[in-house]
Amino acid sequence: MTAVVHLQALGLTEYEARAYTALLALGRAVPARIARQAGIPRPKIYETLQRLEARGLAARVGESPMEYAPLSAREYIGRARRSFDDRLGALERDLSRLTPDPAPEAVYALRGDAAVRSLCETLAMGARNRLHLAGEGDFATHLERITGRGVQVTRTEVSDLPAIAAPGQRAFLLARDGEAAVVAHFMDATANAQVDASREAHGVHTHNPVIVRLVEGYVMLAAQQAQTPGN
Template sequence: MSIRANQVGTRNYQRLARGPRVADAGELAAGLAEFGLGQYEARAYVALLSGGTATAGELAYRAEIPRTKVYPVMMRLERKGLATVGGQKPVTCSAVPPSESLEEAIRAQIEKVNSMNALVSGLRAVSDGARRLRGAEERKYTHVGHAGVLARAREMAASAASSAHAMVDDAGLGVVSECGAELVAARRGGADVRVIASPDSIGTEALASMPRGIDLRIAWPGHNCVVFDGSGVIVLGGEAGRAAALESSAILGGDLERAFESAWDRAVPAAPLAALEGGAAREAYDAIVVLGEAGLGSALASEISRKPRRMAALLEERGIGLGERSLGDVIGMADAAVRATCGGSVSLDEKGGSIMVESGVNSGSSLPWARIIEEYLGSRGVRTRTVYQARARRGERVHIKMSGRRAAPHKT
């Protein structure tokens, strides 16, 4: 069974390229879900196309978006290449024409559908091979169209007895979040329910709507699927809104379970990032990844090198600059990162003129962030004195005492 993605993508592209009419603005916004846009993002993009450049307040009014949501929506549109956001106040947002912004999305959609067809062929081979080995009746795979994806996912989630493990992109996370009630019920029944979401989902409605009680981490997923009880598999088709479902395949399910556990060990807990807003949460995740790859080694090497490397340079190389941030923002990012990676915290004692960086484990994970805070304060003329304390089996603590000119703790 083939999936005609070229025709679907081309029709949506041509419809958007002609320019929206007021009468079908809602239909266009709904159609943008196929390109991975959430409801607010789609309405905002159509509003910008039809009404031109807008301030945050104007966009919230035109697109009927809550004012508290409009800034994150603008940032996500810019990150997806659908809009540009001006840096001057008042902040304005302009739409990138569909002819420029959606061509790549259409190509990506077609590639994902082709990849999904290849996966389905693999599912068929696995199912046929397992049937021959076991001499059992074949359990057939099925394609599930856009309308049936959610129903099938809910059905399989509701029947999960031992586990439900998801590795999904931001579009797939939307499907998983819609199954929240079934997943929570499965967890209450003793099932192990865990979800790995893509970094692109940070700040999205789907991530925010995930129910409490479900273990959620962030990492780039190697697959876009959900595995139930180690053998039932739904392979999600990204923006195309389609899926392939296999009721029982111990071979494929086992392979995906191993991939999930490997990704889970490397993933970043999502809860600490929730305290940050929009772009700050994504930057904190990127900083965790950067420092996880090279941060501790650089920090230790700096202690013995005559020419120590600035730790902040590791972040700057990835576009995460700290120079224009307030001390409160830097501490907020560091606190989220330390909570996510080692169960610690970063706190500021304004009266005492000190900062405490604590880790829940003796792994050295807090050292790169302590070094970054020192560098930040030094760039503002603040002298520091640092004391490191290792507490047996209780983690580590870095105490940074400040003197001289103080950095502003909060934005002005």
């Protein structure tokens, strides 16, 4: 049962997850019926229900006979989401104390198709206000699709402008929120067939504001050129 697997990922034991999903299906039931529904040995059902009760996922609603009812799925998911967000916030604060922000002037090398595409996806998903993309139409479409709502996306091909890639390479540019940029070169199919590591996709990633503005300006210029009559 998929729900049981997901509940275990959130910290429940297998018996707890099975008992909780059985309670959701039954609504309210005595322990013996819950055990049958969940496929839990009867000697284990009482301690399992007690643990669910301690977690606030189930409550005793009768004594004669003793019955249990579940916390609603909607309430549980809402509570789990708030707890997860709180943990992420605490983790972010703790990690920020350990890891300094990247130096604005630093330029980091990227090597390999997977590395370039993965970083571009991360930047696109994290965009808050604006995203500039140029080149690699299918990949740009994918990045635009995963960008959050409300983000202004400027997207174009790299054409009618000075080349920024060598023969056999295809340039790709990305700038996010005026604070991060990627300049990458993807290889043509014939070049990708080479085993030489120097022929794989490569690029650079930076937070340098001068480079970020240059990338944004290049993308805007390419977009304007594409809209110019005769181009």
